[in-house]
Amino acid sequence: MPYGNYEFSKDMGAIRADQAASAKSLKSIEFASGASMVFNGLTALNAAKAARSAQEQIALQQEQNALQQAMAEQTARHEFSMWRQTPEGAAFVDWQQRAAALIPFLRDRDRSWQSAWAGAIGRARAATPVDEQRRVAGQPARLRQTPLKVLSIVAFVLLVFPLVGLGLAALTSAFSNGQQAYQDCLGNVSEILTRAECEAIRPGNPFVGPIVWLVLLAGLGVLFTVLRRVRMRAARNDRRLADESAARTERWGFDPLLTTGAWYGWHESESFQGYADRLEQLVRSGATTRPTAGQLIRLQVPTPWQPADHLPAEVNAFLATVQQENASLAV
Incomplete structure (x- = not known):
């Protein structure tokens, strides 16, 4: 179908209408943007005024406080100058x-x-004498026995690991299954299945290791604790320090x-x-x-x-x- 002048005019009218609508939309956007800029500017201006007003209020308050303090000091000086002229002053x-x-x-x-x-x-x-100085300087450490205290604490803390091992051994079923197989083997010992072969599949006791460590660590913890108490008591009852202190006091009048x-x-x-x-x-x-x-x-x-x-x-x-x-x- 031939494209005539009528259709061309119609299309051009539609294009012009679209352009007019676009221009109107652009004007609306420009107006909104301008209004937003004006609003933001007014907001910033108001914020600046509020901040400046707050600063002025603070400065005024500080000035008033300084003035009041100066007046109070001046009054106190005046009152003191008047009082000092009295007999008591x-x-x-x-x-x-x-x-x-x-x-x-x-x-x-x-x-x-x-x-x-x-x-x-x-x-x-x-x-x-240097030996006396060394003994007196080392007496606080002898009374505390810090290394033995640390060792005893570490030993008792490490008891957690064998306890965990015992818990894991109790939870696992490997020991009970292996023990059952060993018992079944012993029940079927014959010329073909010997006892030596049964002993070869006998499972180890998983509780032995944790129990050994448990006893060992508990024993070490108790040993270190008792040894610390003994050494602390010996340090407190050491008569040599008291005798040397008495000798120094007798010589110098003080220790x-x-x-x-x-x-x-x-x-x-x-x-x-x-x-x-x-x-x-x-x-x-x-x-x-x-x-x-x-x-x-x-x-x-x-x-x-x-x-x-x-x-x-x-x-x-x-x-x-x-x-x-x-x-x-x-x-």
Whole structure:
């Protein structure tokens, strides 16, 4: 059939209609895409504004807190400056200045006291026989007996394997079937089937191996445990260590192998224990607590021990120096 002008015009109209529909669809897509971009942009803008607003709020809060703290400190300084003009405040300021000078003085004496004892202990240790030092150093290990403890634990843990072997032997039917065949063979022993041939098919007992290991490991675990207890008891009852410690104490006045530092203060009064710490605490907190004159700690230098013959030379030298310093302070 010939393709005429009418059909051609009709097809062209359809093509133009499709093109128009496609163009309309493209415009719709472009509009939707543009709207989506605008929406995303607005969302991002709102998120940025919210984040900026939150940061501004945090900065404002921090600024307010800093301002309040500064005002509180200023108020406290003002109140303290007013209080220090009162008799009690003036007494505290005077006490605070003298206490601030006394605290490092006392702490320096504490350090010198510890240093003197450290020197004396080191000298005594150097004069102690090496065998005694080795025995004292090894005593904690003798009391613990860690290797035997580990061996006993390992032995008891390994008991799991023979127990598993016994369980497997009980579950398998190979032993019972083989034993039945062996019994049947014995029942049919004749000139053709000899007993030796029956013995050749006699099955082994699968319980023997696990039982042997079970007994062996259990015995080793018990042996290691008992041996550990015996050695620990022997270490606790070792009189040689006690006798050697008594001899060292009699010679030096202390046991240099068991003493790590001064075990008492350089002053006679027990009430001065922690004295410098109490002074420092009141020096720091007095501006806010505002103590009365009766609450102020009395400032004084503790009376040191007198040098003695039973004390090491390093300790006596320190005590002699402290005695001279106290005498010069009293003048």
